Amino acid sequence: MDMNQRGIEAMQEGNFEEAASIFSEAIEANPNDPISYINFGNLLSAVNELDKALKFYDKAIELDEDAATAYYGAGNVYFNKEKYHEAKNKYEKALKKGLDHGDLHFMLGMSLQNIGQNRLSLPYFQRATELNEDDTDARFQYGLCLAQLDLVDEAMKQFQTIVELDEEHADAYYNLGVAYAFKEEVKKATDMLEKALNIQSDHLLAGHALKILKENKEQ
Template sequence: MIDKNSIGIQYMQQGKYEEAARIFNEILEQDPNDPIAYINFGNLLAAVGENVRAIAFFNKAIEIDDSLATAYFGAGNTYYNQEDYVKAKDNFEQAVKLGLQEADVYFMLAMCLAQLGQEKLALPYFQRAIELNDLDEEAHFQYGLCLALLEMVDEAIPHFEKTIELNDEHPDAYYNLGVAYAFKDQSEKALEMFENALNIQPDHFLAANGKKNVEEFFRKH
């Protein structure tokens, strides 16, 4: 027997949201206590920006079976999109506690902590996200940012470099590398990085400002 939830997920992945909603509705009509259908419907609602309804569906899934890590993960993402970082963090922590071992959940937990100004607490979660998926450019970039904010510049540089290795069109990674090199008094390298950022994104205000400051430094010395 073909699993209807799988068909609904397939429709979602194809962007056929109405068809997916119809399938999940059918499942819930047949079995109003299918927690997986509630989770999938929650993910669908979140994808179309109906965050409040999405959370209600995730909560319903948790009410039926509070051991489903993916329900907490879905709720966490939705709260994060609403900028409710405390509730998002609580849900991601619960997902991890229930055994969800995916790079995404560790990355999102780290992002919550960073948004809450708890950069030091975020570090091990960024680290774990990268261990689980070393090819995630955004995880490397955000980890680098977090390290840089804590003035751990030498540790941050390899992660900005890795971001560029994975995506050489990442202006913010070049910009932050420029800042790191300026911090280390390596002005020529800093200038090169600011210029790289501006080549990709000519209106990158911060990179333009960084470049101007380094050029002024050269004029004075």
């Protein structure tokens, strides 16, 4: 087993000091290998040493400008620092360099959303759900995006899939309730909102929506 693999395993087991020691050794043994710098950057990100992590990702990119995972790691650092424009740029670079996994598409979608470009985030959330059909976080954001674009039926399909994957997803039931209310299907809307509240009794939005539905029914 090579040093990088040993370091990754130590990191996965929560032995961060051991992992740091192994990655340092790997860098000393082969200072021109970008993988060791990326791994050390991932370790530093995991312990929230974000500025230090960024230096390691930058060094990896300096050694190999096609190191897609280094751009992805740097994107995560910027996202965690709430620098969403910078995060978007790094994620786009990772995509351009050939990285195509669900987490990258999800994070690029989240970055676009955080800078107010909801419409542009839609295809990335869609791609994230295609690459990982069980990712309820990506599917939920995809559903929200569809709803914001008034694609209510398509949004409902996503929320329905979520509650099939996770019966305790209160927010998905809430959004189904809102969608049914929008379609004036009051009984179904009420059922969905009550399910949300059964799961999360302090779900303020669901409680408020249910109250409005009942008031309208009484009038």
